[in-house]
């Protein structure tokens with residue numbers, strides 16, 4: 001197995017904090033980024049010792065810049081500068097220096113000139129038992145392609161000179177990866193890994209701000225790795241991520257995500273031995289709300305208006321079950337236990353989501369191997385223990401087997417009159433989180449469950465942008481939407497502030513006839529978010545819907561979207577207790593989420609929300 005490594009530039013914090021986070025997450029090695037060392041108040045010897053104490057090998061010291069192809073006198077100075085860095089590397093006790101291709105305007109081209117410089121440097125490195133790896137930066141002045149770097153290394157013809165391959169520099173410019181296979185493994189000194197979203201930026205800005213872990217972006221990192229492994233390379237795989245959110249976020253979270261992404265990559269390459277395959281998911285088993293007794297009354301009144309019926313009371317706890325169609329909602333008012341802690345920390349809200357999966361045991365084993373935090377709660381006599389892990393905002397994700405939960409075990413079933421069932425299933429669950437956590441939860445969900453991501457979109461809240469990332473399983477019965485905003489006053493950001501952390505901001509229920517469903521809900525006293533006339537005038541102009549349909553949309557405050565021949569209808573409840581809300585949707589051969597309507601909805605909710613301005617004294 002290749003050593004698992006990460007470059008210190010990938011994480012936030014001071015060098016010692018980075019190293020502790022890297023070791024704690026289970027990496028074998030690090031690349032010490034020079035700036036992290038220069039800004040650290042400890043000697044290279046101390047840093048080397050710290051790494052050894054933490055059980056981390058130092059697989060490279062980097063980067064050494066603008067070395068090859070310089071005219072004199074810079075050329076001579078560069079060799080002297082390299083010797084100084086060799087001293088430093090010996091104090092650190094690492095044997096590999098990374099040199100990235102020259103970007104200096106003063107540098108001279110010529111493949112043999114560069115090869116000659118490396119041959120000479122190889123001699124100096126060998127004299128000290130050190131090695132030098134050459135990496136083509138995608139924006140290098142004369143060398144920006146790994147194939148040219150390899151030709152220089154080949155011509156340098158020195159055992160202490162090899163190539164360093166970085167997936168970003170090969171994949172961002174869309175260079176073919178097949179030629180990697182013809183590089184001898186012993187000439188590949190290091191492999192650096194990074195993914196990135198497709199953005200259409202210049203490659204330098206793209207690389208310095210938007211790299212992400214393999215699996216979080218759009219580059220074919222797996223194909224790159226297949227070519228690398230075909231050579232027989234068995235050295236370290238080192239994550240090297242320049243990312244603005246990672247620089248700002250938690251070092252421990254980023255390091256854990258990094259390791260998780262490496263495990264997932266090894267698994268995709270057929271080299272992971274420990275991971276259980278993903279168990280197919282089958283939808284949402286139940287959603288549990290943690291509330292106080294008082295709020296429970298308001299919440300269940302709203303459930304009643306939406307057509308839910310109380311179908312069970314817990315045999316020993318202050319917990320109720322509310323159902324409609326295939327939707328199960330649990331209202332937990334227990335004065336202790338997990339739900340209560342969640343209520344104390346966040347106020348009323350969703351404290352747990354149960355996912356139906358084909359095999360709960362395998363899903364748990366996979367989650368544990370990916371370092372998810374497992375959760376066990378003492379169960380009462382006769383109660384079923386449901387395996388769970390910690391999800392967004394400290395909430396729980398339960399995994400339920402086919403057949404779902406045996407409600408009769410811990411709930412006394414209530415029978416009631418014939419129901420007016422309008423809602424069928426949970427359509428999607430939307431969770432708000434700080435913007436810099438979005439990539440982390442993306443990897444969490446797509447790594448553990450069989451969820452795929454849709455392209456990330458941007459939604460205009462009246463006071464800032466919100467990023468929205470939808471995740472969906474193959475049978476389209478499990479959908480999550482992750483929302484993050486770095487603007488401070490958006491509804492998404494206010495939710496996080498007022499909810500004291502990330503969490504479920506809304507749940508959407510699907511139905512077969514939204515007009516009948518909304519009419520029935522209104523008849524029971526439900527109110528819906530008021531949508532402006534301007535919106536309907538635009539829909540009328542855009543789609544030429546029948547006048548009766550237009551009238552019914554306007555009358556019921558239903559939003560409309562179209563995707564090819566598919567149609568989408570959606571309506572929103574008012575916000576419950578300034579926290580979360582419900583959406584009613586009807587899909588007709590439609591697979592999106594009504595992105596075109598999101599800004600209309602956010603503006604309407606902002607109008608209905610408590611003003612942000614400070615009261616006048």
Ligand SMILES: O=C(O)c1ccc(O)c(O)c1
Pocket residue numbers: 062063098100135137166192207208240
């Ligand atoms: O952005 C850079 O300068 C830089 C430095 C070293 C690397 O290995 C790299 O991939 C990029």
Ligand SMILES: [Mg+2]
Pocket residue numbers: 135166192240
């Ligand atoms: Mg690199």
